Amino acid sequence: MYAIIATGGKQYKVAEGDVLAVEKLDAQPGDKVELPVLLLSDGKSTVVGSAPLQDKTVTAEILEQFKGEKVRVFKFKKRKRYQRDKGHRQQLTKIKIANIPA
Template identity: 70%
Template sequence: MYAIVTTGGKQYKVAKGDIIDVEKLNAQPGDSVELDVLLLNDGKQTIVDAATLEGKKVTAQVLDQFKGEKQLVFKFHKRKRYHRTKGHRQNLTKLQISELPLEGAAAKSASTEE
């Protein structure tokens, strides 16, 4: 079973117990956060209907707030003696996925449609 969640303008494929690094969230280590679900798969059926997934959330535990690796930005104009080097480190949040939305939800909705 897995889900596609969105946070910080990006999408992540997650399963229970996964650890992911996302854009910084306003939460302290030990807090619990909820992520919006775009797709839910139980191994037999895939749900992508927005109406069905409207109230579903993936619960994750905040493990750490940290900075990512340094990204170098190098500007250069040949034959003009121009070069500039800058660096950037993105603030990130480490999350552990603790709960997927109603793990039998896909199976229940499949049985009601038949």
């Protein structure tokens, strides 16, 4: 059984027990969060659409808050002595999928 969930403007395919890093959620480690379901499949049948899935949510447990890898942004123009170097580290949340609705 798997589900497609939406969080942080992205969609993820998840199954029970999966651990994944998503964009930062406002919750502390150990908290439970409810994530909306876009698609639900049990291997035999697939349910898609907002009407049949409006009451379904996936339960996930927050494992930790952390920063992702550094992304380096470098601008350069040849023969003009122009170069700019900037870095960015995205705030992320590691979650573990606890329950997928039947």
